[in-house]
Amino acid sequence: MTKPLVSLDDFEQHALRNLDRNALDYYRSGAQDMITLRENQRAFDRVFIRPRVLRDVSTVSLSTTILGQHIASPICIAPTAMQRMAHPDGELATARAAERRSTCMVLSSWSTTRIEDVAVGSGVKWLQLYVYKDREATRRLIERAQDSGYTAIALTVDTPFLGRRLPDIRNRFRLPPHLTMANFVDQGKAQVGAADNASGLAAYVASQIDPTLNWSHVQWVKSVARIPVLVKGILTAEDARLAVDAGVDGIIVSNHGGRQLDTVPATIDVLEEVCRAVDGRIEVYLDGGVRRGTDVFKALALGARAVFLGRPVLWALNYNGEDGVVEMLDMINEELRLAMSLAGCISVTDITRSHVTIPNQPRL
Numbered sequence: 001m002t003k004p005l006v007s008l009d010d011f012e013q014h015a016l017r018n019l020d021r022n023a024l025d026y027y028r029s030g031a032q033d034m035i036t037l038r039e040n041q042r043a044f045d046r047v048f049i050r051p052r053v054l055r056d057v058s059t060v061s062l063s064t065t066i067l068g069q070h071i072a073s074p075i076c077i078a079p080t081a082m083q084r085m086a087h088p089d090g091e092l093a094t095a096r097a098a099e100r101r102s103t104c105m106v107l108s109s110w111s112t113t114r115i116e117d118v119a120v121g122s123g124v125k126w127l128q129l130y131v132y133k134d135r136e137a138t139r140r141l142i143e144r145a146q147d148s149g150y151t152a153i154a155l156t157v158d159t160p161f162l163g164r165r166l167p168d169i170r171n172r173f174r175l176p177p178h179l180t181m182a183n184f185v186d187q188g189k190a191q192v193g194a195a196d197n198a199s200g201l202a203a204y205v206a207s208q209i210d211p212t213l214n215w216s217h218v219q220w221v222k223s224v225a226r227i228p229v230l231v232k233g234i235l236t237a238e239d240a241r242l243a244v245d246a247g248v249d250g251i252i253v254s255n256h257g258g259r260q261l262d263t264v265p266a267t268i269d270v271l272e273e274v275c276r277a278v279d280g281r282i283e284v285y286l287d288g289g290v291r292r293g294t295d296v297f298k299a300l301a302l303g304a305r306a307v308f309l310g311r312p313v314l315w316a317l318n319y320n321g322e323d324g325v326v327e328m329l330d331m332i333n334e335e336l337r338l339a340m341s342l343a344g345c346i347s348v349t350d351i352t353r354s355h356v357t358i359p360n361q362p363r364l
Contacts, residue, residue: 008291011315011328015086019318023085026173026201027314030258031163036266037258040289043266047298048357052344060340062333064348066283066306067152067228067249069124072102073333074348075296077325078287078308079128079154081110084179086318091118094313097325099123101333106154106308109141112175114182119148126152128232130159131217133210137187142224144183153225154252155218158233160211161202163260168199175200218246230285233260235270237277240284250283250305257288257310268299275303293335300348301356 005011015024030037062073077098084090091113098105104124107115119125127145132138142153165173175181175192189208192200210217222229228249234240235255243251253267253274267288275284286299287308299307309332316328345351 025167032262055344074306076104078310079108084112093322240277
């Protein structure tokens, strides 16, 4: 008899047994020694919840808004590339699951499904964006997203070059020949082939992505987009203040899942620093290392408006496609609901800094 899946880690264990090495190592690896990758999860264990008791928690609501749009829960779906390596339905299955659970999905520019094809239903969708050397290719992505009903652009700002991911180098990572980066089929930028003694994706980034990326590019994206623009990859107060000054509409505190510069801090460790710098002027979100409902609770207490899940979506997609992603979202949402109940919170707005403590750090 098959054992039931009872945690997000169980979805990962299934993927470890079932994905091929090329895809598995691409999805799960981090940069260099993967210190940051491990810290993203471990750092949550250093934050402790301060529960309030004797509160009526018979009715608990997880609903919230992001950029003014209603979502059923502050647990959203982060952009992860090439999802059809995990399941034949890939990004389309993920989008359908997000719509079924009324949450936000961020589509990767490096999707194996076209922007237009993922624009199903009425769910909240954002497009993650890289700035290409070919500026017109970048412009077309923004315009296609807008025309397809996406409601924000999440501009990745931490990838002028690809981080050194040792498993991908050893495997000479390549996109399987039956798949493409579907948004670039008509532009000659859709293939990620094997490279000599290197990751094919690293070679792709070096040839296509603009390494001069700076704040002027943020202004350019804002000038093209008719929808809100967020920056994804902020880890310091200094850059958070510059982002506010640049007029962006939100910040995603992210270290790219530990896949870019190794030994940068875990995202939960810098979340409060970024939120203090922003001082409520724009919304702040977090991705990286979220695996439990209590992790979500801690991120909200430290200032995040919502969190975004990356790898757990891929593992759930591999497990059972659209239904697997729905099952995973239901699981972590129920964990959050229970954590809120036991901490004495009936809505996400009830969760405050006073609900967590970090040993050896003064409580605000």
